[in-house]
Amino acid sequence: MPVSQILGPVVGILIVLIVLGRTLKTVDQAHVAVVTVFGKYRRVLNPGLNVLIPFIEKVHRRVPVQNQTAQLQFSAITGDQAAVHFTATIIFTVSDHSPQTVQLVAFKFIDANSFGVALTSAVEASVREFVATKRQAEVLGLRTDIVQHAKANLDEQLGSWGYTLVDLTVNDIQFDAEVMSSMSRVVAAKNAQTAAEFEGQALLIARTKAAEAEGAAIKIAAESEAEAARLRGAGLAKFREELAKGISQSAQVLEAQGVGAEMLAFTMWTETIRDAAKEGTGNVVFLDGSVEAMDASLRRLQGLTVLQTAAGSKN
Incomplete structure (x- = not known):
């Protein structure tokens, strides 16, 4: 078979393929294609298979329409x-x-x-x-x-x-590195200042609370001491009142029995000396044993007894 007869069909097939290639265009999903005619905008092709006018229309650019x-x-x-x-x-x-x-x-x-x-x-x-x-x-x-x-x-x-x-x-x-370094120093200085301020406030609060607690304790102690002193004074006054009543009643009983009140004073005096000697722990008590001293002591005791008796009569 002559070569011309072979080339003819081959050339024809090639021409058909070229024409089809220029005619059929595929546009991918999420894209559109812009078609121009001799460099001028003509139309837009959507995704899928599209047909162009061969050698006249041309795909200028494919534009993605996704993000x-x-x-x-x-x-x-x-x-x-x-x-x-x-x-x-x-x-x-x-x-x-x-x-x-x-x-x-x-x-x-x-x-x-x-x-x-x-x-x-x-x-x-x-x-x-x-x-x-x-x-x-x-x-x-x-x-x-x-x-x-x-x-x-x-x-x-x-x-x-x-x-x-x-x-x-x-x-x-x-x-820049220099700026970052300076900013770090500034931040560190501010943090240190803030920490110092908080520490100072905490110390002030602690000392204030301690002073308030100490003041409250002193106040409570003072109030307790004052109350104790008042009670001790009231107890001592009550003791003296009862002592006076007892002495007065004893003097009245002695007088009713024809015994002088000075005997009560003498008895109290001797009991006091006895108790001092009995309960003492090494202390020395000096007494004047002369007749004049005894007589003076009895007169003073007798006067005290008279006063107690008079007080009891008034009551």
């Missing part, structure tokens, strides 16, 4: 001129699948790298705007506020590019 993520790293300057380094993750997606939105996404930027640069710049500008109004000591505690501020600004910016912001997370916030 996309990007890892961003950028820096900002605080109000007190400290450099802050951020690592953030942004999640975004195409706003909708309408031809207008897909066309905007496909032709807004020349390529994906240009879009990534623009996205990083937008996030960085928003964060810088917020951080520039804060001091370095505040930034670490304002992670949530930074994210909220950035989201509020990025919603409009991404919307103009055909995207919707799903989420933005600031993963890490770092200062």
Whole structure:
């Protein structure tokens, strides 16, 4: 068989395959394809098998319509001129699948790298705007506020590019080594100051409570001593009252029996001397044994007895 007869069918098959390749296009799930005609936007292809006009229509770009993520790293300057380094993750997606939105996404930027640069710049500008109004000591505690501020600004910016912001997370916030070292010293100094203040307050409270307890104890002791003294005084007064009554009654009994009251005084005197000698523990008692001293003692005792008797008569 001549070669020409063989090449003819082969060439025909190749042409058919090429035409089919240019005519049939498959679009993956979660993607749409943008079709152009001689470089101009024509239409959007949905997922699945699609038919193109061969050699006229061309798939310009496949656009993913599921969530996309990007890892961003950028820096900002605080109000007190400290450099802050951020690592953030942004999640975004195409706003909708309408031809207008897909066309905007496909032709807004020349390529994906240009879009990534623009996205990083937008996030960085928003964060810088917020951080520039804060001091370095505040930034670490304002992670949530930074994210909220950035989201509020990025919603409009991404919307103009055909995207919707799903989420933005600031993963890490770092200062330069010198700044971190100085901040650590400041925090340590503040913690030491706070600890000293608490220790001082605790010591003051302990001493105050101890003084209050000591004062209360002294007050209670004084009140108890005063009450004891009052009771001792009352007991002594009662003892003297009863002693006087007993002496008066004894004097009245002696007089009723025709015995002089001086005999009672003499008896009391001798009993006192006897008890002193009996109950004494080595003490020495000196008594004047002369007749004059005895007579003087009897007269004094007799006078005491008369007074007690008179007191008893009045009662």
